Amino acid sequence: MSKKIFFGWLLTMAICFSINAGAQPLASSPNPATAGFSAERLERVKSNMDEWASKGWINGAVGMIIRDGKIVYYHASGYKDLDTKEALHEDAIFRMASQTKAVTSVAVMILYEEGKFLLDDPVSKYIPAFANEKVLDKFNAADTTYTVVPAKRDITIRDLLTHTSGIGYAQIGSKEMNAIYAKSHLMAGFYVTSESLLTAMTRLGGLPLQHQPGEHWTYGLNTDLLGCLVEIWSGMSLEDFFRKKIFEPLGMNDTYFNLPKSKAQRLVNMYIEKDGHFERQDQVFAIDASYPLKSKSYFSGGAGLSGTIYDYAIFLQMLLNGGIYNGVRILSSNTVRMMTMNQIGDLNVDQDKFGLGFRVCTEKGSALFPNQAGTFSWGGAFSTAYWVDPKEKMVTLFYRQMWGTHGSEIDNKFRVLAYQALND
Numbered sequence: 001m002s003k004k005i006f007f008g009w010l011l012t013m014a015i016c017f018s019i020n021a022g023a024q025p026l027a028s029s030p031n032p033a034t035a036g037f038s039a040e041r042l043e044r045v046k047s048n049m050d051e052w053a054s055k056g057w058i059n060g061a062v063g064m065i066i067r068d069g070k071i072v073y074y075h076a077s078g079y080k081d082l083d084t085k086e087a088l089h090e091d092a093i094f095r096m097a098s099q100t101k102a103v104t105s106v107a108v109m110i111l112y113e114e115g116k117f118l119l120d121d122p123v124s125k126y127i128p129a130f131a132n133e134k135v136l137d138k139f140n141a142a143d144t145t146y147t148v149v150p151a152k153r154d155i156t157i158r159d160l161l162t163h164t165s166g167i168g169y170a171q172i173g174s175k176e177m178n179a180i181y182a183k184s185h186l187m188a189g190f191y192v193t194s195e196s197l198l199t200a201m202t203r204l205g206g207l208p209l210q211h212q213p214g215e216h217w218t219y220g221l222n223t224d225l226l227g228c229l230v231e232i233w234s235g236m237s238l239e240d241f242f243r244k245k246i247f248e249p250l251g252m253n254d255t256y257f258n259l260p261k262s263k264a265q266r267l268v269n270m271y272i273e274k275d276g277h278f279e280r281q282d283q284v285f286a287i288d289a290s291y292p293l294k295s296k297s298y299f300s301g302g303a304g305l306s307g308t309i310y311d312y313a314i315f316l317q318m319l320l321n322g323g324i325y326n327g328v329r330i331l332s333s334n335t336v337r338m339m340t341m342n343q344i345g346d347l348n349v350d351q352d353k354f355g356l357g358f359r360v361c362t363e364k365g366s367a368l369f370p371n372q373a374g375t376f377s378w379g380g381a382f383s384t385a386y387w388v389d390p391k392e393k394m395v396t397l398f399y400r401q402m403w404g405t406h407g408s409e410i411d412n413k414f415r416v417l418a419y420q421a422l423n424d
Contacts, residue, residue, distance in 0.1 A: 025251070025326045026310075026317060029070035033423065037065075037072045041421035046075050048417055053078030058400055058410060059271045059278045060088035062309045065418045066395040069317060073418070074310075080268055082278060093254060093266045094399050095292060096305045097190075097380030099312065101223040103242060104301035105161060105357025106319075107230045109335050110245055116233040119161070119356075122154035123225070126232055127198075129205030130155060135166060136208040139176045144183055146176070148208045155213045157229070160222040161356040162343045166209030167220040171285055172381070177210055177220075189224050189300025190284070191291035197238075197298050201228040217347045217354060227301020238299035249328045250314050255307030257299050259292040267292060267306065268401040270382065281403055284382075303381075309399045316388050316395045319376075340376045340390070369412065370419035371396075385411050392422070 032039050045063065052058045060078030064071065080088040112119065117126070124131035133155060134148035151166075159165035168177030170186045181187075184203055185194075192200070204225065210218055227238045234241050239257045247255055259267060270281040270289045282289050292306040314325060319340070323331035331339075342353035342360055352365040358376035366373040372391040379385035383400035398414040 024069055026066065026069060026071055026314060028074065029072050032072040032421075035067040035070040035072050036424040037067065037421050038423045041423075042073050045073055045414070045417045045421060046077075048413065049075060049077040052410060056277070059402070060268070061398060061400045061410075061414075062088065062090055062092060062094075063399075063414055063418075064309050064313055064395075064397045065421070066313060066317065068393050069321075071313075073421075082271070082280070088268065089266075091254070091266060091308055091310070092268045092399075093259065093263060093292075093306050093308055094268050094384055094401055095270070095289075095380070095382050096307055096312070096384055097303050097382050098378060099380045099384055099386070100301060100303050100305040102357050102378060103246060103305060103315065104223050104227050104230065104238070105339065106246060106315075106331065107238070107241055107301075108157070108161065108226050109331055109339060109356065111230060111233045113332060113335060117157055117229075119158040120156045122156055123160065123165075123205075123229070124154055126229055127202060127205060127225075129202045131205075133166075133205075133213075134208045135212055136176060136180075136210055139179075141175070141179070144179045146180065146208065151209060152212050153214070155209070157226075158343065158356070159213050160226050160229075162354050163217055163219050163222050164214050164344060164347065165220070165222055166211045166213050166216070166218060167204070167222050167225065168210045168218060169220045173220060174210065180207055186221070188285055189221075189298065189303055191287045191294055191296060192298040192300075193296065195298070197224070197228045197231065197300075200298070201225050217344055217349055221302060223302035223357075224300055227299060230301065237297070238301055239297075242305075246315070246330065247311075249330065250318060250325055252307070252311040252314055255305055255311045256292070257304050257306075258295055259306050261293065264293055270401050270403060272403045278402075284403055309397050312386065313395055313397055316386060316397070320388050320390060320393065320395060340374070340388075369415055371415065379411075383408070383411070387415060392419075394418075 062076045065073035076088045076090045078088050080086045133151040135151050137147045137149045139146045155165040170181040171188045271278040272281050318325035322333035323336045339356040344354045352362050353360045361375040363373045371389050375389040377387040383402040386397045388395050396418045
């Protein structure tokens with residue numbers, strides 16, 4: 001065989017391997033060693049999870065570890081219901097809260113690739129209420145009055161994706177923005193029936209920004225506004241867009257804004273840790289914790305989804321594959337590259353950076369935990385979390401359903417345990 005033919009064959013095989021890697025669905029690996037894991041050290045992950053549940057450190061949790069598209073660990077520990085001792089199962093459905101944001105960001109970038117907008121377009125081009133924005137200057141806590149100064153520039157789509165617009169969060173933001181948004185009846189969006197998303201976001205456009213656009217990273221209602229823009233650009237509800245453009249193509253069959261009654265029994269109970277024990281929470285943000293089962297047409301792109309850990313693993317594997325999964329391309333690889341790189345320049349999110357919808361681990365951040373620099377991640381307020389490590393080709397997810405414990409010691413211990421099981 002000539003060198004030219006040989007290298008041509010090698011190139012063809014490499015292309016075929018790349019295509020097949022993106023074409024394959026997630027599959028359980030009976031031999032973790034084929035994905036570079038130690039079966040013995042993976043048992044350490046399971047024994048820790050079971051111990052956390054048996055000692056009452058958690059009520060229940062589901063964990064998953066994937067490498068090279070192979071599921072090497074998938075386990076549920078503890079209880080869905082502590083009173084009845086009903087076991088928590090792997091196919092449990094969790095309120096994902098802010099893990100909704102990544103799905104909305106992907107929806108935005110699908111429309112970006114369809115030519116509906118450019119990232120540095122002003123939001124006011126599509127929702128006029130965001131023209132001539134003002135920025136909070138002085139705030140009087142006694143009567144919630146305030147003064148403003150003009151914004152130096154318009155907020156852009158990129159600002160929304162990176163949380164640098166100056167838009168704050170309702171209910172969980174700063175005391176100033178909490179008060180201002182409450183006075184204008186703006187909510188975090190889990191369950192709103194009094195108005196449409198566009199009506200609420202139009203009202204948001206008339207309220208002051210917390211800071212000048214682009215000058216700080218501030219977590220806020222940016223992704224709810226992006227969800228509204230998806231509806232405007234696509235002419236579809238966010239629910240329909242997610243279903244037709246993301247969930248159905250990927251086979252995410254257990255993720256919803258409106259959870260069907262037929263799957264209600266799989267919805268995990270909500271708990272709060274209080275005085276050394278767990279109490280079931282039937283109210284979250286002053287709304288019924290059963291909100292996933294309540295019919296709604298106001299779809300919060302920042303917080304509204306519920307689903308299984310397996311479904312979200314599919315979504316993350318698609319991103320790790322460069323926008324393709326099981327032969328279906330959702331995004332181009334370069335769009336995924338843009339989403340998972342530093343988009344905030346010299347600004348910081350703690351020791352890390354932020355892309356278009358994701359926290360991005362820096363070299364400094366990688367000194368704190370075993371995941372590599374370039375890992376992209378986020379989580380939800382009800383204690384769900386994920387990490388995607390492109391260098392290790394690894395997806396790690398850890399789901400609980402507790403209010404007030406997101407980012408806690410247990411989450412980070414699971415992350416450490418996942419990485420210690422690597423053999424190479």
